[in-house]
Every structure is written in C-alpha cells, then in structure tokens.
Amino acid sequence: MSDSDASNASNVATKADSTTSEASSREGLLAKARAFLRQPDVLSRDVATRREFLIEKGLDTEEVDQLISETPPPVPPRTYPQPAPSKLPVILYATMKLLLLLTGASVVGAAMYFTYIYPKLAATFGARSKLLEHQTDLLRRLHTTGEETRKHRVGNQVHSLPPTVSPKPDAAETPITAEAEDVPVRLEEQKEPQSQTRETQEVQESQPSSYDRLYTSLQRLRDALPRRKPQYGSTLQDMSDMTALITSKMYAPKVHSGIEGEVRKEIRAAKGLLLNRKTFTSIRPQSEAITP
Structure with missing residues (x-):
C-alpha cells in the first residue's frame, strides 16, 4: 500500500x-x-x-x-498635403517676356529717334550755327565799315582845316622889293584853299554813297536778327480785360426798374412802421389805470 x-x-x-x-x-x-x-x-x-x-x-x-x-487597430499612415507647385518657371517666363518687350520697345524707339527726330535736331542746330556765323559776319562787317567811316571822317576834318598863315613882317622892316617878290607866293596860297575846298566837296559827295551802304547793311542785319515775342502778352491782356470787367461789375450802381423801386419803398415803409410800434409802445398813465 x-x-x-x-x-x-x-x-x-x-x-x-x-x-x-x-x-x-x-x-x-x-x-x-x-x-x-x-x-x-x-x-x-x-x-x-x-x-x-x-x-x-x-x-x-x-x-x-x-x-x-x-491587438490595437493599425495606425493609418501619415498623410501630408501635397506641396504647391513651384512658381519659379512662371516668374522666369514673365521676366523674360518683360525683358523682350523692353528690348523691342527700346529698339523701336531708337530706330524712330535716329530716323525722324535726330535729323531734325541736327538740322536745327546746324541752322542755328549758320545763323550765328552769319550774324557774327554781319557784325564784323559793321565794325569794319564803322572804323573806315570814322577814319575817313577824321581825315576829312584834318584836310578841311585852314592852312596856317605866317605872321606878316612890319612895313618898316620890309622893303618894296620884298613885297613884289611875295606877290606870286600869295597868289599860290590863295589857289591852294580853293583846291582844298573842291576836294572836300568831292569827298562829301562821295560820303552819302558809303552811308547808304551802311544803312542798307544795318537794315539787313535788323531783318536777319530774330525778333523776340512776348511770351505772356495775350495772357496779360486777357487778365487785364477780366480785371476791368470785374471792377466795372463790382462798383457799378444798381439800377432798378420802376415797379421794383416802388415795392422796395413800400417794404421800407412797412419795416419803419413795425420798428416804431415796437420801440414806442403806448404806455397808459397810472391815474387812468386806478379806478375811483
């Protein structure tokens, strides 16, 4: 067991x-x-x-x-939003397009400038330089002609002066023979002033022609010079006209018609009556106010 x-x-x-x-x-x-x-x-x-x-x-x-x-349920995978598409290609395309447009516009502008504007500017500056040269040439000619006329007038004044007369010797010292010898010399001295007066007359006759030429050249110079026009002449005239109109309208006496004048008189009379009634009210004496 x-x-x-x-x-x-x-x-x-x-x-x-x-x-x-x-x-x-x-x-x-x-x-x-x-x-x-x-x-x-x-x-x-x-x-x-x-x-x-x-x-x-x-x-x-x-x-x-x-x-x-x-077992726990499976965790879902993480989902991330898709990134936005890159804007770099769009920006590059827009930049290239803008550069092309600017380049084309600059090329067209340069072509238009050198085709139409530059020749006109060059012609304008060339005309100005030519006009300046012409004006300086005219002024130079005027100066030379003025100098020539001044010298000519000085020479004429010198030639037109009377010849100096030598002092006469005393009668007691000079004999008769000396006087007889001086007769032809005096005749020649009298002839010389006559010839000088003739030369001065010829020079004076020739001077108007030179003066006429100087006058014509001055007229041409005046016509060639550009005349300055007042920039604000019309504007100043308009402003003065407007000021005169405003002044006349401001200080002009008011003229009313007959009916309007009568109405204004009646209104003034009514205003006067109302003012008189308001200012001078009827005041009863105290003796009348107290009853016996």
Whole structure:
C-alpha cells in the first residue's frame, strides 16, 4: 500500500510539473504571439494571413481570435498635403517676356529717334550755327565799315582845316622889293584853299554813297536778327480785360426798374412802421389805470 501510494504521488507530481511547464510554455508562446501581432509590419497585413500564421505555430483558433481582438487597430499612415507647385518657371517666363518687350520697345524707339527726330535736331542746330556765323559776319562787317567811316571822317576834318598863315613882317622892316617878290607866293596860297575846298566837296559827295551802304547793311542785319515775342502778352491782356470787367461789375450802381423801386419803398415803409410800434409802445398813465 505504501509503495502504490508513493508511486501515485510521484505520478501526480510529475503530471503537475508537466501541466505547469506546459502552462508556462503556453503563456510564453501567447506572449510571443501578442508581441508579434503588435509589430507595425504585421499590423499592416490582413487578419486571415495573421490567423493562418498563428495556427501554424500551434495556437488554437480561440487563442488566435482573442489575441487578434487584443491587438490595437493599425495606425493609418501619415498623410501630408501635397506641396504647391513651384512658381519659379512662371516668374522666369514673365521676366523674360518683360525683358523682350523692353528690348523691342527700346529698339523701336531708337530706330524712330535716329530716323525722324535726330535729323531734325541736327538740322536745327546746324541752322542755328549758320545763323550765328552769319550774324557774327554781319557784325564784323559793321565794325569794319564803322572804323573806315570814322577814319575817313577824321581825315576829312584834318584836310578841311585852314592852312596856317605866317605872321606878316612890319612895313618898316620890309622893303618894296620884298613885297613884289611875295606877290606870286600869295597868289599860290590863295589857289591852294580853293583846291582844298573842291576836294572836300568831292569827298562829301562821295560820303552819302558809303552811308547808304551802311544803312542798307544795318537794315539787313535788323531783318536777319530774330525778333523776340512776348511770351505772356495775350495772357496779360486777357487778365487785364477780366480785371476791368470785374471792377466795372463790382462798383457799378444798381439800377432798378420802376415797379421794383416802388415795392422796395413800400417794404421800407412797412419795416419803419413795425420798428416804431415796437420801440414806442403806448404806455397808459397810472391815474387812468386806478379806478375811483
């Protein structure tokens, strides 16, 4: 009896050890399966594939279903909004287009300038330079003619001066023979002033022609010089006319018609009556106000 009891006890102990070892191994397998199911790569797979894999590893369907229900749902992948398309090509295209437009406009403007505007400007400046040269030439001629006329007049004045007369000797000192010898000399001296007067008359007759030429050249110079026109002459005239009109309208006496004048007189009379009534009100004496 004792031997059989001992064998039974040993069998029970071995069975208990085997059951505890199986339970511990089962728990370890379930823990491994639970950790396996929580991996992100496994969570992304479908449920049927995970169930088949766990059943192949020796787990029951109930345990597999329990483990699958315990696992959290798979985390959806992070989604980011798509970046906006780059505007760099659009900006580059707009910049190139603007540069092309500016280049074309500058080329067209330069062509128009050198074709139409530059020749006119060059002709204008050339005409101004030619006019300046012509004016300086005329002024130079005027100066030379003035100098010539001045010198000519000075020479004429010098030639027109009377000749100096030598002092006469005393009658007591000069004999008759000396007087007889001086007679032809005096005749020649009388002839010389006559010839000089004739020369001065000829010079004076020739002078008007030079004066006429000088006068004509001065007239040409006056016609060639540009005349300055007043810039604001018309504006000043308009302003003066407007000022005169405003002054006449401001200080002009007001003339009313006959009917309007009568109406104004009646209005003034009515105003005067009203003012008199307001200012001079009838005040009764105190003796009349007290009854006996």
